[in-house]
Amino acid sequence: MVKVYAPASIGNINVGFDLLGIAISPISGKLLGDCVSIKMSKKFKITCSGCFSDELPSDLKKNIVWKCWILFSKIIKKDISVSINLEKNMPIGSGLGSSACSIVASLVAMNILFGTPLSSKEILCLMGQLEGEISGSIHYDNVAPCYLGGLQLIIHKKDIISQSIPSFKKWFWIIAWPGTKVSTELSRSLLPNVYSRSICIEHSRNLSSFVHASYTNQSNLAANCMKDLIAEPYRKKILPKFLEAKKLAMNLGALSCGISGSGPTFFSVCQDITKANNIAMWLSKNYLDNDRGFVDICRVDTVGARKIR
Numbered sequence: 001m002v003k004v005y006a007p008a009s010i011g012n013i014n015v016g017f018d019l020l021g022i023a024i025s026p027i028s029g030k031l032l033g034d035c036v037s038i039k040m041s042k043k044f045k046i047t048c049s050g051c052f053s054d055e056l057p058s059d060l061k062k063n064i065v066w067k068c069w070i071l072f073s074k075i076i077k078k079d080i081s082v083s084i085n086l087e088k089n090m091p092i093g094s095g096l097g098s099s100a101c102s103i104v105a106s107l108v109a110m111n112i113l114f115g116t117p118l119s120s121k122e123i124l125c126l127m128g129q130l131e132g133e134i135s136g137s138i139h140y141d142n143v144a145p146c147y148l149g150g151l152q153l154i155i156h157k158k159d160i161i162s163q164s165i166p167s168f169k170k171w172f173w174i175i176a177w178p179g180t181k182v183s184t185e186l187s188r189s190l191l192p193n194v195y196s197r198s199i200c201i202e203h204s205r206n207l208s209s210f211v212h213a214s215y216t217n218q219s220n221l222a223a224n225c226m227k228d229l230i231a232e233p234y235r236k237k238i239l240p241k242f243l244e245a246k247k248l249a250m251n252l253g254a255l256s257c258g259i260s261g262s263g264p265t266f267f268s269v270c271q272d273i274t275k276a277n278n279i280a281m282w283l284s285k286n287y288l289d290n291d292r293g294f295v296d297i298c299r300v301d302t303v304g305a306r307k308i309r
């Protein structure tokens with residue numbers, strides 16, 4: 001039996017819409033991600049457990065894990081029965097890469113069980129394809145960091161899909177999931193197809209300067225470049241508490257704040273644990289809509305998907 005854990009991720013991180021994503025893990029040691037176990041079996045079976053399994057489609061054939069198996073078994077041309085269990089620990093429609101966690105954990109576990117017939121690049125391609133099926137358009141900024149860990153820059157040139165860039169290990173990433181859902185597909189539909197020249201220039205300046213600051217270890221410059229000109233102006237209207245949270249987190253010492261992925265999760269970044277705790281406490285009291293919501297103080301997860309049994 002093979003069991004794989006795949007961590008949560010923050011897509012975009014404000015300045016890199018569809019181009020930057022970071023894998024995260026709570027400093028508490030809590031596992032914030034999905035697990036998939038797979039073994040050979042006489043009878044094909046998919047079972048789901050975990051605190052968010054009740055949110056999965058009732059029709060197994062609509063579960064992304066099923067789609068992963070159908071695609072994977074077709075590519076390796078093996079029609080063998082397996083038994084798969086998905087531990088759905090990530091809330092669906094959260095903005096924390098929930099679908100990416102299931103996709104990555106499934107494909108990595110399948111590839112290991114069958115003796116790694118697919119290369120990392122081939123697997124990552126499949127991950128992007130499956131993510132695109134779910135959200136309406138292929139984007140790698142969740143599956144790449146979830147799979148490879150760290151801060152991933154989506155290059156998508158020739159045979160390179162993504163490569164890691166340096167991340168600030170001292171940064172705390174505070175995430176707050178309010179307990180509600182926003183479909184990635186819906187959230188993407190809010191965005192215009194055309195942006196002004198001035199926005200394009202400012203966005204390019206921010207993104208290139210962020211990458212430069214990441215390589216030259218300029219933490220404050222990197223944080224100052226983390227501006228979302230592409231998605232936040234259009235998505236904040238469906239996140240009623242977002243602007244207040246952003247103002248309060250910055251007042252409490254955050255270096256940057258934004259929408260995690262397509263939302264509704266809110267993220268903020270700071271370098272000081274006391275400030276991180278103060279921001280987390282404020283978010284726990286003011287950003288959560290119900291008792292399913294949660295707040296975690298995280299660091300970058302440099303490993304990504306890993307075999308845990």
Ligand SMILES: Nc1ncnc2c1ncn2[C@@H]1O[C@H](COP(=O)(O)OP(=O)(O)O)[C@@H](O)[C@H]1O
Nearest residue numbers: 062063064092093094095097098099102183184
């Ligand atoms: N194992 C799974 N994990 C997450 N979503 C799944 C899974 N299987 C099917 N889905 C469906 O995929 C869609 C994921 O929605 P999306 O907004 O992309 O979630 P997220 O942004 O959290 O990845 C939902 O409609 C959900 O029902």
Ligand SMILES: N[C@@H](CCOP(=O)(O)O)C(=O)O
Nearest residue numbers: 011018095096097184261262
């Ligand atoms: N770049 C994507 C990221 C989606 O992240 P998710 O965690 O909400 O799936 C987007 O902003 O649409």
